[in-house]
Amino acid sequence: MTTPTTADRVSEAAAKALRDAMERLLAGRPTCTDGRLIKENLYREAKVSRATMNRAHSILAEWDRRTAATDARTPGEARRDDELQQLKRELKQLKHERTELQHRLDGAVSVIAALHHDNTALRQELHTQTGTVVAIGPQRSG
Numbered sequence: 001m002t003t004p005t006t007a008d009r010v011s012e013a014a015a016k017a018l019r020d021a022m023e024r025l026l027a028g029r030p031t032c033t034d035g036r037l038i039k040e041n042l043y044r045e046a047k048v049s050r051a052t053m054n055r056a057h058s059i060l061a062e063w064d065r066r067t068a069a070t071d072a073r074t075p076g077e078a079r080r081d082d083e084l085q086q087l088k089r090e091l092k093q094l095k096h097e098r099t100e101l102q103h104r105l106d107g108a109v110s111v112i113a114a115l116h117h118d119n120t121a122l123r124q125e126l127h128t129q130t131g132t133v134v135a136i137g138p139q140r141s142g
Contacts, residue, residue, distance in 0.1 A: 008056040008057050008058050008059060009055045009056075010052055010056045014048050014056070015059060017047060017048055018046045018052075018056055020046070022046075025045055026067075027075065028076050032045060032047070037070065037073065039053065039060070039063065042063060
């Protein structure tokens with residue numbers, strides 16, 4: 001008994017295995033590979049030989065078309081890359097905020113130093129003054 005074949009010269013079972021493997025890989029749910037969107041993973045995931053995969057021209061054309069649309073990234077890789085871009089944006093914003101706070105801190109340091117200098121000068125002036133202290137008594141009613 002011969003196995004029915006598709007127009008690609010592969011058996012219906014091999015074509016189904018390749019299509020099922022393609023769907024698992026593209027969905028990010030591999031069962032026996034690392035999930036990268038490469039042809040080696042396609043035939044290994046389908047558990048067929050490379051030669052069998054190479055005879056399935058229409059399936060390979062579909063694979064090429066669908067992986068090109070994903071930039072050959074798995075859904076996990078796409079999520080990772082999106083998260084990385086978000087983290088880079090947040091880091092840039094935090095660096096900007098840190099720089100602004102550093103400028104404000106530097107300004108506060110200058111003001112504090114000036115106030116300290118003035119305070120020291122006033123204390124010295126207070127100690128060098130000689131004079132009579134006059135007590136102010138209760139108010140007279142008059």
